[in-house]
Amino acid sequence: MSRHATHIAQPVTVSRVMLKVLAALLPGIAVSVYCFGPGVLVQLLLATFTALGAEAAVLRLRQRPIAPALADLSAVVTAWLLALSMPPLGAWWMIVLATLFAIVLGKQLYGGLGNNPFNPAMVGFAVMIVSFPAQMAAWGTPLAALDATAQLQWIFTHTLPAGSSVDAISSATPLDVLKTGLLQGGQAVSQLLQQPRFGQWGNAGGEWVALAWALGGLWLWQQKLIPWRTPLAMLAGVLAVSLPLWLWQPAQYASPLFHLLNGATLLAAGFIVTDPVSGSTTPLGRLIFGFLVGVLVVVIRVFGGFPDAVAFAVLIMNMAVPFIDHTTQPRVFGRKGGRHA
């Protein structure tokens, strides 16, 4: 291609798109590392190698060409999204197991990239949160004084050097603290939010990570790699449930801002509901899909048994995608009436 003839279309390859998605994750990763330490990078590395290894192994079993599938980087995107959803100081086998489930069960057994009805990263996460709820709830304390070697030692051997306290590596997430606090009763949301874990806006440290995800998502939208409908509809869905509840009983229900900045809400809006394979693809369908994911996230968080709900909400809506896509086919141009194209 000529350097000057900008009107000539560059071929959009899968690996180029995936590379940009990875780049869009970098600000969030940087903030995560600042808040939770180099453990985040270890999780990313473990997930990446496991994903590439698992993908190659299954492709070999399926007698498919290995190199092109590895080079399209889609497995790395899945691995990174999964690693960033898992506890930064989780034991090494957790992220390895989660990635194996995501790539083998969530992606390759359905036929590889483009054929998976469910978001592979969310499959891996759901397997882990259902199987190991206690280990998945133990997040690192943000900005805790735990140096890199101590973090590595904890991830790989589950022991700590003398002098470090377990509190530094097993702090509950704000969503968890709020849920248990409200279940015990007696305290209003505003009183609970006085605890240092919540910081100024409801998620000490985590709020900046969340905003960095939003930044990456905006860049992807500016690059025309993700549609605006799905993420905006999802955020609207979050607001549609959390705002009325909060206005009705602010002592019982957290504010919409809390729901936006906590858990995986903004990560999901930018990177997970926008997955072109497992999400809806029609214009109206994207609005419905995103909105209902947002609604389910808050409903499951507030009324369900698990603290965060993004994985479950996305998986449930993934199941509905064929139906949504079928009923929202746009009318073919020039044809009047009729629901279907």
Place this chain on the structure above:
Amino acid sequence: MSTPPTVWQDIARKGLWQQNPGLVQLLGLCPVLAISNNVVNALALGLATTLVTALSSATVSSVRHWVPADIRNPVFIMIIASLVTCVDLAMNAWLHELYLVLGIFIPLITTNCIVMARAEAFASRQPVREAAWDGAMMGLGLTGVLVALGALRELLGKGTLLAGADKLFGPVGQHLSLQLAGPDYQFLLMLLPPGAFLGLALLIAGKNALDARARQRQAAAANPATAGTTP
């Protein structure tokens, strides 16, 4: 190899492998998925089902000339239900602890599709001995799947094998239980319903893979010239 299989061998091969109720016909999945969370439960329910299938097939076959075609299903179900009641009472009397664990799934053998299917498809048109043999083989085929799935789920989910075997085999059974992982080990997914679906899918895939390999080998043996050229 060269002699054609007898009718008994043929029935056995179909029940245990070719038409295996759990892996091929996919009948009676409700107990397969629900009770396969450990080997002992799976084995007990499988043997109870085998007993019922064999007895009911024999009974159905022996009355097949006197049952009007129009009301054969209610008649078959009455026969099966009475046999299940016998098994239910017997287990309650002699394997009480196991009976408490298996609970509703013992009476539910009545509605197990495989029992009804063998009565309808085989026993109602075959002599008594063949029917009884077919019922037993189909039941054992299902038991095999149940035990394999139970072993897979128990091993991955809890790291044990044959835990609680004394419920089935008496005090001797205590020595049969194996603890292969630390007491804290637990992989909840395999013990929950998703583990049953995943495990069954893996078993079915494994059987299909074995069959495909056997077919390939047969083709290669029949036509050595083209062997190795197929991808």
